[in-house]
Amino acid sequence: MARPKKTAASATKTKAPKAIASTQSLGSFVKSICDVMRRSNCASALQYVPELTWILFLRILDAQEAKAREEAEVLGANYSPALHGPYRWQDWAAPYSDKPEHPKTPEGKPFGWKRQELFAAGDGKLFEFINKELLPHLHSLDIDTRTGLPNPAASSKQRIMGRTMTAVEKVRVDSEANLRDILDKVHQINIDHVDDQHFFTLSQVYEDLLLKMGEKNSDGGQFFTPREVIRAMVHTVNPQLGQTVYDPCCGTGGFLAIAYEHIARQLGQSATSTDIDTLKHDTFFGREKENLVFPIALANLVLHGIDQPNLWHGNSLTRKATYAGLFEQAPKQFDVILTNPPFGGKEGKDAQKNFAFETGSTQVLFVQDILGELAKNGTCAIVLDEGLLFRTNESAFVETKRKLVDECNLWAIISLPGGVFSTAGAGVKTNLLFFTKGKKTEKIWYYDLSYVKVGKKTPLTLAHFGYASDGSILEDAKLPAILTSDWLADESNAGKPFPSYARMLQQRGNPEGDSPYSWTVDFSARRAKAREEMQPLLDEASSIKASVVDLKEQLRRLKKDKATEAEIQALVNKIQEREKVARELETKAADIDAAVFDLKAVNPTVVVDVDTRTPLEIISNIEAQGKIVADALARLNKLLSANQ
16 A cells, blocks of 8 residues: 655644734734743744744745736836746745645745655754755855955845855754744744735834843843833934934844834834835945844844844944944944934944044944044934943043034933843833034923832833824823823822823923923033132232242242252242142033033922931830830730730
């Protein structure tokens, strides 16, 4: 009796395509894929997210190419795909079936024909094909493997594909059965076509996966900024079509992806093909250093619908490129910069020498870098640690902030709660700064969110900023209770709208922009006052220096006239003493000047509870509390003794 032909379908039952009903249902579906990966040599998010990234990326690209081919055929135009068989998803990864209604490749072969061929050839053949044929082919799309040089004939999409796959040396999943299960599940995502709604849903799910890379005690945390914080920053800056948007340390691409969502929402359904082409190809630019993260950023932006992510791989501060092929059309300066530079890092001399104010502090160098890359009238929104704002004891910190306020209008600072970045393993206090280049800072408007208690299970949300998802101002009834509780408890506020950040931002620059949570600092007046306080000190130091010149001339004459050693030494001491006084006066003036650049948010309306009890009253209270504890312990001992 003849043995039945072995098929992939017989090993793994092909499931019917699933419709994407919601973010939650898709999230559960993707979680099931991750569960398979976790039992297949991908235990942590830092392992299974990169593995799922390249698989999901190839799936979506195949769907994109199929859709583009259909559109070209409708228009009667020629279409040149980035991939040909057998390297397309539909050839080697899609489930196989010999049923007549099963989808066919452009050549007329059933989807999954190569996968079926490999399955029939025996165990290990799928891994062998991927590791020895598919991956080398994908790597060669933008780099000539013979010379190691960029392939000049590569299309933009081929370069993106090559770069996304660059960190993938071999399949990490250790079982072909599990890999086939993963491929079947991934194939069900967007099985029919890829539209904007599905892109949005899928990108949200992918963002959740990236968040897992940013959980505490995971090295991926340095690459992840809470997406609700990013959305608040994007709503504030409000980037428009036609502007270039840039992130010099883009991580997984969150700022660029959410800026894309924002502009696409503004365009709506009436966007022209030219507008869409501009948005997807000529709008978003970024740099990223980490080898693990760069391909994930590319995949993330493609999943969000950005067909051409213009990303540069290398160290932004040293300008040493690992790969710059996707950044060739980038402008020298950008209209909008959205970023969260790493804080707490230390840079070497190769990075420091590129900047006017040398320091090892990474975030200070990034601020200087941004000031150079921000176009005139361009706007930046940046996350900065509290230390950079208040430090005035290091010249590079002070001079960088001086350059910022001299060249830009620093128009808003938001003081964030301490736990915003706790999911990334960082408990450091942070602030959001917004500035526009081309006009010096006159006034700075502050908003205080530091009183909001946040943590891993209670993260800061867009509603805490007073924004709805579309950027509109939320009604008070929809604001978080923790935000408004103190305000509502004050009877004098009855009937008044809560002064949320989104609401008060509209009034900044006016008296109506100040509230118990917001205030305005007249920075010009602060500088003028400092100059007024410094001038007498500088004048006195100048006068002393002039007298020292005369004393040094006397010293020269004494030495010439061969005066006694005692006379010469007395005059030397007098000169040194006066020079010391002059230096002290100049230092005091410099300290006054540096204090101007302490930009820390200190809410002037906060009422500080002061303990006015005398030491005897405090001791008496301690004794009373001790008696309460002693009585409770005595009752507990009596109760336990009675039960023995």
